[in-house]
Amino acid sequence: MAMEDVTGRPPPKSQMRASPVVWARRNLFSSVGNTVLTLACLYLLWLAVPPVLDFTIFSAVWSGTTRDACLGPDKGACWPFIRANIGQFVYGRYPADEIWRVNVVFGLGAVALVPALIPSAPAKRFNLIFLLVIYPLIALVLLAGDRPGLRPVPTSEWGGLLVTLVVALTGIVVSLPLGIVLALGRRSSMPAIRMLSVIFIEFWRGVPLITVLFMASVMLPLFLPEGMSPDNLLRCLVGVALFSSAYMAEVVRGGLQAIPAGQYEAARALGLSYWRTMGLVVLPQALRHVIPGIVNTFIGLFKDTTLVLIVGIFDLLGQVRAQLSDPSWTVPQGALTAYIFAALVYWVFCFGMSQYSNFMERRLNTARER
Amino acid sequence: MTPIGWNNPRVRSFVYQASVLAAVIAIVWFFAATAQENLQRLNISSGFGFLDNTAGFGIIQTLIPYSEQASYGRAFLVGLLNTLVVAVIGIVFATLFGFLIGVLRLSNNWLIAKLAAAYVEVMRNIPLLLHLFFWYFAVLRPLPGPSESLEPLPGVLLNNRGLILPAPVFDAGAVAFFTAVAAAVAAGIFLVVWARRRQRATGKRFPAWRCAAALVVLLPALTWFIAGAPFHLDFAVATAFDYSGGMRLLPEFVALVLGLTLYTAAFIGEIVRAGIQSVGKGQREAAASLGLREGTTLRLVIIPQALRLIIPPLTSQILNLTKNSSLAVAIAYPDLVAVFSGTVLNQTGQAIEVIAITMAVYLTLSLITSLAMNWYNARIALKER
Numbered sequence: 001m002a003m004e005d006v007t008g009r010p011p012p013k014s015q016m017r018a019s020p021v022v023w024a025r026r027n028l029f030s031s032v033g034n035t036v037l038t039l040a041c042l043y044l045l046w047l048a049v050p051p052v053l054d055f056t057i058f059s060a061v062w063s064g065t066t067r068d069a070c071l072g073p074d075k076g077a078c079w080p081f082i083r084a085n086i087g088q089f090v091y092g093r094y095p096a097d098e099i100w101r102v103n104v105v106f107g108l109g110a111v112a113l114v115p116a117l118i119p120s121a122p123a124k125r126f127n128l129i130f131l132l133v134i135y136p137l138i139a140l141v142l143l144a145g146d147r148p149g150l151r152p153v154p155t156s157e158w159g160g161l162l163v164t165l166v167v168a169l170t171g172i173v174v175s176l177p178l179g180i181v182l183a184l185g186r187r188s189s190m191p192a193i194r195m196l197s198v199i200f201i202e203f204w205r206g207v208p209l210i211t212v213l214f215m216a217s218v219m220l221p222l223f224l225p226e227g228m229s230p231d232n233l234l235r236c237l238v239g240v241a242l243f244s245s246a247y248m249a250e251v252v253r254g255g256l257q258a259i260p261a262g263q264y265e266a267a268r269a270l271g272l273s274y275w276r277t278m279g280l281v282v283l284p285q286a287l288r289h290v291i292p293g294i295v296n297t298f299i300g301l302f303k304d305t306t307l308v309l310i311v312g313i314f315d316l317l318g319q320v321r322a323q324l325s326d327p328s329w330t331v332p333q334g335a336l337t338a339y340i341f342a343a344l345v346y347w348v349f350c351f352g353m354s355q356y357s358n359f360m361e362r363r364l365n366t367a368r369e370r
Numbered sequence: 371m372t373p374i375g376w377n378n379p380r381v382r383s384f385v386y387q388a389s390v391l392a393a394v395i396a397i398v399w400f401f402a403a404t405a406q407e408n409l410q411r412l413n414i415s416s417g418f419g420f421l422d423n424t425a426g427f428g429i430i431q432t433l434i435p436y437s438e439q440a441s442y443g444r445a446f447l448v449g450l451l452n453t454l455v456v457a458v459i460g461i462v463f464a465t466l467f468g469f470l471i472g473v474l475r476l477s478n479n480w481l482i483a484k485l486a487a488a489y490v491e492v493m494r495n496i497p498l499l500l501h502l503f504f505w506y507f508a509v510l511r512p513l514p515g516p517s518e519s520l521e522p523l524p525g526v527l528l529n530n531r532g533l534i535l536p537a538p539v540f541d542a543g544a545v546a547f548f549t550a551v552a553a554a555v556a557a558g559i560f561l562v563v564w565a566r567r568r569q570r571a572t573g574k575r576f577p578a579w580r581c582a583a584a585l586v587v588l589l590p591a592l593t594w595f596i597a598g599a600p601f602h603l604d605f606a607v608a609t610a611f612d613y614s615g616g617m618r619l620l621p622e623f624v625a626l627v628l629g630l631t632l633y634t635a636a637f638i639g640e641i642v643r644a645g646i647q648s649v650g651k652g653q654r655e656a657a658a659s660l661g662l663r664e665g666t667t668l669r670l671v672i673i674p675q676a677l678r679l680i681i682p683p684l685t686s687q688i689l690n691l692t693k694n695s696s697l698a699v700a701i702a703y704p705d706l707v708a709v710f711s712g713t714v715l716n717q718t719g720q721a722i723e724v725i726a727i728t729m730a731v732y733l734t735l736s737l738i739t740s741l742a743m744n745w746y747n748a749r750i751a752l753k754e755r
Contacts, residue, residue, distance in 0.1 A: 027480035034479050041481045192387035196394060206736040207729045208693035214711050215729075218721040222408050223401040303497035310700050317500060324507075335508040343496045343504070350495035 055333075056340065070331040077337040085323045089341075092159015092314055098151060102162055105139045109165075117356060119363065136173050139166075155233040159314035161345070163233070167240055167305040167315065172298055174241035179248025180287075184278060186249065187256055197249070204246035209307050212239045217311040236308050244301045251293040255286035288364065295357035299350050306346075317342055405722065420718045421446070427713055429704045431620055442714050449709030450731060456623065456705065457692040460630040464691060465684070467631060468638025475643045486639065493636035499697055501633050506625035506701040513621075516613045525605040527613055533624045536603040537617035543597030550593035551586075558582030622703035626695065634691045638684060645680035646672065678750055685743040689736055696732075706731060 018026065028038045059076030061069050070078035082089075091102055112131045115121035143166070145152045158166070185197030204212070216239035221229050230238075259282050267277040287294075309318030320342045324334055372378060409416055421443035428438055433451045436444055474486035493501075511530060513520065519527040519534075527534040558581075565578030594600070606616025649672050657667040698705035699712055706728060715724040 027478070030478065037477075037479050038481050041479075041485060045485075190383050190387045192391050196390065203733070206733040208696040208707070208732055210696045210699060210707055211711060211725060211728050211732065214707070214715075215725050218715065219725050222721060223405050225404055226408065226411065299495070303495075306497040306499040307697070309499075310697075317497070317503070321503070332512065335512070339500060339504045339508050343500055346497055346500060347492070347495045351491065354491075354495065 055336070067329050067331050070333065075333065077340065078331050078333055079337065081323075081329050081331070081334055081337055082341050084329070085326075088160060088319050088323055089316060090161045092162060092319055093157045094159065094162065095151070095153060095157065098145070098153060101142045101145070101150070101153075105142050106165075108138065109135060109169075119360075132173050132176070136169065139169075155231050158233065160319040161316045163308070163313060163315040163318075164302075164305050166233075167237060167308055168298075168302045170237045171240045171244045171301045171305070175244040175248040175297075175301070176294070178241070178245035180252050180283065182245060182249035183252035183256055186253055201246045201249050204243050205250070209240075209243055209304055210310060212243050213307060213311045215239065232311070233308075233313055236311060236313060240301070240305070240308075244297065244304075247297050247300070248294070251290050251297055252286065254293060255290035256282065258289050259286050291364070292357045292361045295353055295360070299353045299357075302349055302353070303346065316345065414719055416720070416723070418723055420720055420723070423718075425714070425717075427717070429709060431623065431704055442718065445714060446706075446710050446727070449704060449706040452704050452709070453692075453695055453698075453706040456626055456630070456695045456698065456703070460627055460634070460691050460695065461688050463627065463631040464634035464638055465688075467635040468687075469642050471635055471639030472642025472646065475639060476646060490636045490639050493632055494640075496633075498629060498633045498694055499700055501629035502625055502697055502701050505628045506621065510621040510625050517608065517611050519608045519613060521608075525603070525616075527606045527608060527616065529613070530621065531618065532621045533619045534606040534613060534616040535619065536605045537615070538601055539604045540601045541599075543600035546597050547590065547593050547600045551590045554586045554589040557589075558585050561585070620703070622698070622701050625701055626698050626703050629697075630691055630694060634687055634694075637687050637690075641680055641683045641687065642676075645676040645678075648679050649675045674750070681743065681747055681750070685740060685747075689739050692735055692739070693732060 029035045055076040057076075059074060061075055061078050061080060063069065064080040065084065067078075067081070069080055091099055094102055112127065112135055116124070116127045116131050121127070141147055142150070143153065143158070143162075144155070182197050182201055185193050186201060188194050188197070213236055216235040217232060220235050220238070224230075263281055263285065264277060267281040272280065305315055306317045308315050309321065314322055320338045323329065324338050376382060422441050424438075425440055425442050425445045426438050427445075429436060429445065429448050431452055432448050433455060434444075434448060436448050471486050471489060474482050475490070477483045477486070510532075513528060513530045516527075516529045516531055519529040522528055525536045561582050562578045565576040569575055604615045604617075606613050653671055653675065654667060657671045662670065695705060696707040699708040702708065711724055711728045715721060718724070
């Protein structure tokens with residue numbers, strides 16, 4: 001093809017920055033139907049957005065220390081209710097002079113988590129081992145305080161965001177290794193092990209989490225010897241961990257199936273044993289493939305932690321419900337305010353995780369395209 | 371030469387499997403023995419005899435006749451039906467709404483696409499339980515009483531006792547009318563199948579869809595006039611202190627259907643979007659160059675290929691919705707878990723039997739759904755040469 005000199009010519013139309021009018025005509029009013037749709041949408045927004053903004057911001061009560069501030073006609077969201085109870089929402093009934101322990105756990109977690117999420121940060125292996133093994137142990141000792149020098153705090157006094165994070169983190173820390181083992185079991189060449197893995201995975205995936213939690217709280221004590229009854233939170237943690245490991249197993253299996261058979265064969269040809277083949281060749285590739293799926297499972301797990309309130313554990317949502325029944329704060333708009341607050345907290349966590357998953361997916365895709 | 375002893379992979383494999391099996395059996399044995407001991411110590415009877423005992427509690431929504439004198443077995447059935455009705459209605463609404471959201475996200479109208487995307491991101495990142503609490507405790511329960519009912523649509527009342535819809539009332543001749551409807555639908559399906567076979571065999575076309583549509587509209591309409599309007603709607607009317615007539619849906623039911631639908635629709639929307647996007651641009655262009663019209667392209671080229679990718683994840687969303695309907699227990703809708711694993715378990719104390727039955731029900735539902743979907747999936751799977 002002959003080359004022609006294009007210097008000095010205007011850029012092709014598709015690369016030109018459209019003026020707002022052109023953009024609007026192209027994207028909003030390109031045809032009669034589109035114009036009608038756009039106008040209908042604008043009308044809907046006009047109906048929906050002003051009342052929401054009015055309730056949450058303009059008519060909302062921002063100052064005050066008692067419920068009286070929120071009483072009266074045309075008052076919007078009662079934010080003083082949230083401010084007065086924020087301690088309960090974060091720590092539950094954790095003893096006030098021991099709260100520094102929770103804060104240390106939160107801070108340590110944040111410090112360890114941030115470099116783990118940045119792909120280019122150094123010492124990834126040590127970082128992950130710390131986060132998934134050492135950190136949970138430190139958190140357990142600090143929170144429960146079952147050591148000399150620390151006052152023991154029974155789990156019945158834990159609550160709020162603390163319990164939500166404990167349940168989610170336990171689920172994550174247990175479900176990842178257990179899920180990998182189950183996925184390997186499901187793809188094993190040994191029929192008995194394959195069958196056991198399939199039964200385990202399909203059982204937990206076939207029943208709702210609520211029935212699992214009911215089972216953990218009323219049925220599990222019957223299966224344990226007399227006098228050995230773990231506390232309510234621990235029983236729920238076992239249920240959540242087993243439940244989420246079945247889902248994790250299916251995600252990991254997807255990654256294992258995406259690895260070409262040549263990789264297995266090459267590893268065997270080098271004389272690697274089964275565990276070395278898996279640990280050094282297959283799993284590093286398979287897990288990297290399914291990081292988005294793993295993060296999605298974490299998001300599901302984080303949302304599912306709310307279910308523990310049904311068996312009487314006060315997680316963030318449970319604590320919100322509990323504070324709502326506090327007679328010194330009964331206001332008509334209390335429920336709406338509290339649920340908007342809770343929704344915002346959950347949304348920030350889950351949306352953050354899903355954005356991270358999108359980011360990793362894009363990164364993996366560009367790596368693969370290269 | 372086969373290796374001897376531990377170096378023989380078959381020996382190793384046998385030993386591994388035998389030891390894992392033995393460990394599993396030992397654990398199960400230990401739990402079973404402990405459970406038996408505990409049951410004897412706590413004096414809890416075992417077995418399923420309790421299902422015949424009198425329940426002695428009321429249920430706020432019953433689709434089959436039920437009274438406090440009925441048995442626990444009957445209460446189980448009531449709960450199961452309540453779960454099924456919520457799941458089926460939720461599945462229908464969530465699928466329809468989810469498809470709409472998925473298509474809107476692909477709209478070339480910027481505003482609509484962004485709104486649909488915002489809907490998905492807001493809804494799916496908030497726990498379902500919070501959705502349910504929001505609709506039940508913050509929206510439906512604080513509604514005014516029956517005398518100050520809201521009327522969102524003519525003939526539909528909304529108050530703190532629930533959503534009151536017009537109730538259909540059947541008069542004489544209704545049987546004939548519904549027979550006519552069924553006959554018309556059957557004839558229409560037959561016509562379409564016959565026309566498709568004939569077109570495949572001979573190439574001759576027949577306006578089957580139009581004829582079938584005419585049949586389905588005209589035949590029932592004719593019967594309607596012959597039978598003299600065999601059914602009408604009974605509209606609810608707000609009175610001074612209450613309302614009369616109509617058909618009441620409990621606020622618990624409405625909240626559950628709303629929450630399940632809006633939450634699951636966000637996930638289905640994403641599945642539909644991914645499915646449609648996966649059909650390559652070349653397919654559309656090829657269809658256009660063959661001279662197919664827009665509608666025909668969609669019906670014969672795009673949708674069949676997109677469905678192949680949509681169906682498997684859609685199945686798991688439908689299963690999720692069914693399992694998630696068990697969150698009903700948190701807002702006191704009498705579903706299977708609330709009635710059986712809740713009230714019945716508390717009254718009888720037979721935890722093992724009750725939980726086992728509940729789990730078996732959900733496992734069966736999962737199994738049936740995935741079998742049905744696998745069958746459908748095999749039918750539409752890509753047939754490679």
